[in-house]
Amino acid sequence: MFKNNNKVLIIIGCFLVPLMLQATSTLPKLKGGIDNLKVLIEFPMDAFDNHLQDDLVEVEFFIEVDGSITNPRIVSESHAIYNQTIIKALKDIKFEPATSNGSPVRVLYRMPIYFKI
16 A cells, blocks of 8 residues: 555545534544544555546544544445545544533544545
8 A cells, every 4th residue: 555645645625524413612623634634544556556546435433522533434435445544544543522512522524535646
């Protein structure tokens, strides 16, 4: 697998879409920002070998009150080849949790990730 760098992988439009379970005062924030996640995602060698590009994978997960991610699942994909690397990267990130009335709350999020060679 390739590590993210300017020669091999560009992730465009990697953003979070809240699927809220309850009203929140503040949204969760990715610790280290999106750039931190981009560094953790590896481009699968099989995708490179098969000239796969301009692919979209959407992953859904819960952000818990401690900022950890639970129950990540792929909800749509262009090619299943990317799934393992995305799930692996999600295990290594943390969020500042969403809050409601000053207290951390659990929320459901969806993240689209675009792969481009």
